[in-house]
Amino acid sequence: MSKDRLSIPDYNTLFSEHRFVEQRLNKQQFEAPCSEQETAEALAYSQSAEYMEKNFNRKAVVINPHKACQPLGSIMAALGFEKTLPFVHGSQGCNSYFRSHLSRHFKEPTPAVSSSMTEDAAVFGGMSNLIDGLENSIALYKPEMVAVCTTCMAEVIGDDLSSFIGNARNKGVISEDFPVAYCNTPSFVGSHITGYDAMMKGILSYLYERSGLEAAPGSGEETGEKLNVMLGFEPYTGNFAEIRKILEAFDTKYTLLGDHSGNYDSPATGEYEYYYGGTRLADVPLAANALGTLSLQKYTLKKTQDYISGTWKQQVTALSTPLGITGTDRLLEAVSGLTGLPIPASLLEERGRVVDALTDSHPYLHGKRVALVGDPDLLIGLIGFCLEVGIEPVHIVCSNGDVDFNEVKFKEEAGALLASSPYGSEAALYIGNDLWHMRSLLLTDPVDLAIGSSHLKFAAKDANVPLIRVGFPIFDRHHMHRYPILGYQGALNLLSQIVNTVLDELDRNNSGFNYDLVR
């Protein structure tokens, strides 16, 4: 009996069939396409040094940038708190985009509502939308806190969140004791990381102020609030588990301020519950009594750090994402410094194991030239990791590192870091540039590897360079965010990802005799 075998070619193979190739050629008679010669010339030109010069001289157009807008970050921050519903005040399309974008990265639902402002709100303001929206969303989705941020529409027309929310209370739509935190997040300022910071600061200051407590730094030690830790705009849920593991090894009490890993790593149980995990709202005012706060994305969390050191009068140790051995060493020293606890032996042992792994793999990494793309804190971490294993960062593009930092300047720090190692000598840092600039760099000065988000895949393909997906967003690979990249374990994960990409490339490009069994 013959087996029932249907051949079903998918989009990947179907359109390579002769009939479709013919269709495409036939269609050209209506397309008025450029000639093959014109196209070939334009392609070659786009890969030239001359083109690169023009590319870097453009002043106004932005092509394939590596950043999103503020409210996206605000939603992520809001989802870091227990039973908190993100509420986007402005036109509803934005909210749909934020929800889709985040869901595409985490492969998880993103609950968030909008006040659905339209033309009439553009004329009369969005107050009634906000008030109705609060009433409806609280009734339907039963949050314990609503966190309101704005879109550029609400910002341009100048809606006043504080008074609108006050009016909602006056009208009895929300009760006096129902918390509604808020922040302003115009999309024409900063990027997703700025928005994360705005909402984080908004929530911390709001919950603290309404609690009526007076911050007493260090007094929390007796009641258990020893250390606050903030991860920032964190695309890796695995990083939360890793930081917990590290803090628990220290045997310190701690509060993670903003932990969205529950929402973005919830179990499939047959029921959907809208809210999973997150920092308990009651823990926020108590966090003001901690000994100190550790920030793991110092550029992202600028305003929040200032708030904590200024208002809570706490010692704040701010690092960039602690990647690699040195980065993690610094993290452990910071925890030790803030808590007065010694670095646990178990972590030192883990360190040793990861260093052992690095020694095994270093021959395949040494001298590899890489291109890096990411947010400022991720880049500092990645640069550090590269330098300590002998990888040479060459082109470093950061689309959103150009906001005016008062105390710490990203460019200066990254520059100093690169200058501190001979492996950094070839690196050039491009702040405020985009991935079309990166394309020119990759084509005119080739590298061995590219490290960055899925958005980098187009430039990487044009330059025929393998892409190692790190950062946000990662749309086209699954589960990357579940594996930590920070801490020693994270260093091992990054190492595995990079070295095995190098080995894959060796196999893929072998010339016949070097298809080695052992490596």
Next chain:
Amino acid sequence: MGLDIEANKKLVEEVLEAYPKKAKKDREKHYQINTEEAQTCGTCALKSNIKSRPGVMTPRGCSYAGSKGVVWGPIKDMVHISHGPIGCGQYSWGTRRNYASGTLGIDNFTAMQVTSDFQETDIVFGGDKKLEVIMREITEMFPLAKGISVQSECPVGLIGDDIEAVSKKMSKELEMPVVPVRCEGFRGVSQSLGHHIANDAIRDFVLGKADLAETGPYDVNIIGDYNIGGDAWASRILLEEMGLRVIAQWSGDGTLNELEIAHKAKLNLIHCHRSMNYMVEHMEKAYGIPWMEYNFFGPSKTYESLRAIAALFDETIQENCEQLIAKYKPQMDAVINKYKPRLENKKVLLMIGGLRSRHTIGAYEDLGMDIVASGYEFAHKDDYEKTFPMMKEGTIIMDDPTAYELEELAQKMNVDLVGSGVKEKYVYHKMGVPFRQMHSWDYSGPYHGFDGFKIFAKDMDMTVNSPVWSLMKKREKVQKEEAGV
């Protein structure tokens, strides 16, 4: 077999109980249970195309999404500027999978994000001057670009920038079409107005601007196919095999020239009526081109549509059409024979944009599946008028249903498959309800035509019958097991 009308009425009432009074009253108007009367009464329809309630988690997007994301974005040889702040362009970058041939960044600009990245100064002083510079730079960076469109984001309209004047000036200077599109996100109540605005811009700035050297009696346009996962290609091949000549494909894998010569066609064939009806109606008035809606989802509807199209032409085409159907029917029967036994009587809930919630019904029915509830994000009255007769009695028809309503309905109706968008997708994964993302085919496709139906059937089987659903230890079950029941 019909569904229980009274039971479904009650079910909807129960679901809407959760709303505050004002919102409940509004939401009730957006539901109707299909009855014999509704099926035959051409005008009765539920409320649609009006504002969403604030705070309800509507699945809808905005005008910009309708214009740039749907209509203009797929036109491959033009550069589309996301004019305004950074976000809109970033979120719509390559996410709808409008396949196009050509070299990205050279003669194809679809999966790119070109933006003016508005900063505070642009809001204060206006972005018009910058827009001029951007356009000049675009011609430097993309010398083969055939034209430029300006897709306005919210602030552009609010601060009163005159993108029309800039476009006019720059069109002259750059000697190419430069099209201003006023698709600011706050306009209208959903994507739908964006489609309309985008179509108007095509009408005003592009249509009829070029000539077709030779016209023929079989010249047709494909209108309203965005080539998601290659849909338009899988459709076009059938039309061409039948002997028709497709002179323009709108807008998936489309080019400026195709838009400019489309008025030379003898017939407009429209797939997504919701997003491009404005265009075919205009072309009928202005150029006397008749149009017909067709449906290439599932073999039954595809046979029906192919025959209806052929009927508008001569015997040669009609014969070709029958031959075409005869050629593909055994393949389609084989697909149905394989998958129908696995999918028969499975209950489906659909909530998609403005067309597919009815257009895809035939494809499900070919596989023996039952649609028990169907709704749209942004459909209009005419869409509902067409929907009621297609559905069984007792089917729940819903407009702009919120996330909350969909979740309740899916659970209470115990459906076997939900077809909706990415914002909904992962919710149903938690619930253990098989789900297909039906906006961009869950990264699969094409679903149109005969090639597409094979993939559709395979995907539905894969989704409904995956063993992974049985691995889910539903809480109730776990508790019972623990209690030793």
